[in-house]
Amino acid sequence: MDSLLQSSQIILVSLFLIAVSSLFFLGLLSRRRRRLPYPPGPKGLPLVGSMQMMDQLTHRGLAKLAKQYGGLFHMRMGYLHMVTVSSAEVARQVLQVQDNIFSNRPANIAIRYLTYDRADMAFAHYGPFWRQMRKLCVMKLFSRKRAESWETVRDEVDSMVKTVEANIGKPVNLGEIIFTVTMNITYRAAFGAKNEGQDEFIKILQEFSKLFGAFNISDFVPWLGWIDPQGLTARLVKARKALDKFIDSIIDDHIQKRKENNFSEDAETDMVDDMLAFYSEEARKVDESDDLQKTISLTKDNIKAIIMT
Numbered sequence: 001m002d003s004l005l006q007s008s009q010i011i012l013v014s015l016f017l018i019a020v021s022s023l024f025f026l027g028l029l030s031r032r033r034r035r036l037p038y039p040p041g042p043k044g045l046p047l048v049g050s051m052q053m054m055d056q057l058t059h060r061g062l063a064k065l066a067k068q069y070g071g072l073f074h075m076r077m078g079y080l081h082m083v084t085v086s087s088a089e090v091a092r093q094v095l096q097v098q099d100n101i102f103s104n105r106p107a108n109i110a111i112r113y114l115t116y117d118r119a120d121m122a123f124a125h126y127g128p129f130w131r132q133m134r135k136l137c138v139m140k141l142f143s144r145k146r147a148e149s150w151e152t153v154r155d156e157v158d159s160m161v162k163t164v165e166a167n168i169g170k171p172v173n174l175g176e177i178i179f180t181v182t183m184n185i186t187y188r189a190a191f192g193a194k195n196e197g198q199d200e201f202i203k204i205l206q207e208f209s210k211l212f213g214a215f216n217i218s219d220f221v222p223w224l225g226w227i228d229p230q231g232l233t234a235r236l237v238k239a240r241k242a243l244d245k246f247i248d249s250i251i252d253d254h255i256q257k258r259k260e261n262n263f264s265e266d267a268e269t270d271m272v273d274d275m276l277a278f279y280s281e282e283a284r285k286v287d288e289s290d291d292l293q294k295t296i297s298l299t300k301d302n303i304k305a306i307i308m309t
Helices: 002-034 051-056 059-069 088-097 109-114 128-141 144-149 151-165 174-191 198-213 232-259 271-276 300-308
Strands: 072-077 080-085
Touching (some): 059 072, 059 080, 080 088, 174 271, 232 271, 232 300, 271 300
C-alpha cells in the first residue's frame, strides 16, 4: 500500500513538472514569435553584450562595422539595444520620413536626474510642452530684440580686445580668454549680475558637464544601480543640491523684486526675469493654443533645467 502511494506521488510530481516545463517553453516560444528580429550585428557576450567594444565605437570603428554588417546594424550594450545607421537612405527615413518617432533624445541616469526628469528643452519629450518651450525661446529668451539689447556682449568683447592688446608680443591663451568671455556673457544674460558668485557657478557647470558624459555602468546594467560601484549617485545628489542652493537664491531675489514693484517692463531684463513671467508653483497642462502666456507655466525646476542646458 505504501509503495502504491509513493508511486502515485511520484507520478503526480512528474506530471506537475512536465506541465510547468511545457508552460514555460510555450511562454518562451510565444515571446520569441512576437519579438521582431533585430538587424544583423556583432554577437555579444552574456549580460554585458558588446560592451567590450565600446573603445572601438568611433566614427572609423562604426564605419568598419557597417562594411561588415551593412548600413543598419544592431548592437547590445548590457540591457540596452542600439541600432547604428550608416546608409543614406536609412538615415533619410530616420531623420526626415519618420522623424516624429525618433525625435526624442535618449537620456541616461545623470541627464534625467540633473535636468529634473527632463524639465528642460534639450531633453524634453517631443510634444506640446517642447513646442511651447521652443516658442518661448524664439519669442522671448533668444529673440533678435533681446540680442540687440544685450550691452553685456559689447562690454565683454571690448574687455577681451583690451586684454589681448595689453599682451602684445606675449603668448596669449585664446582658448582660455574666449571661454572666460563666453561665461561672462552667459552669466550676465542669465542672471543680470557680473562676477557675483560666477566662480561658484562655473564649478557647478563643470561638474554637470563631467557627470553628463560620465560612463555609468547602471545605464547598461540597471540592477547594479543600487550598488553604485562608481560612486556617481553621491556626486549627482551633491551637484544638484549645489545648483538648487545657488539658483534658488537668485530666483527668490528676482521674485522679491517683482513683488516690491521694482520691476519695470522698460528695464533691461535677464533670462530669469523673462521666465518668471510664466512662473507658477505647479505646472499647468500645455495645449496647442497660440497664446503663449496662457498655455505655458514654468516651475522652478523648469527654470533651473533650462539655464543649465
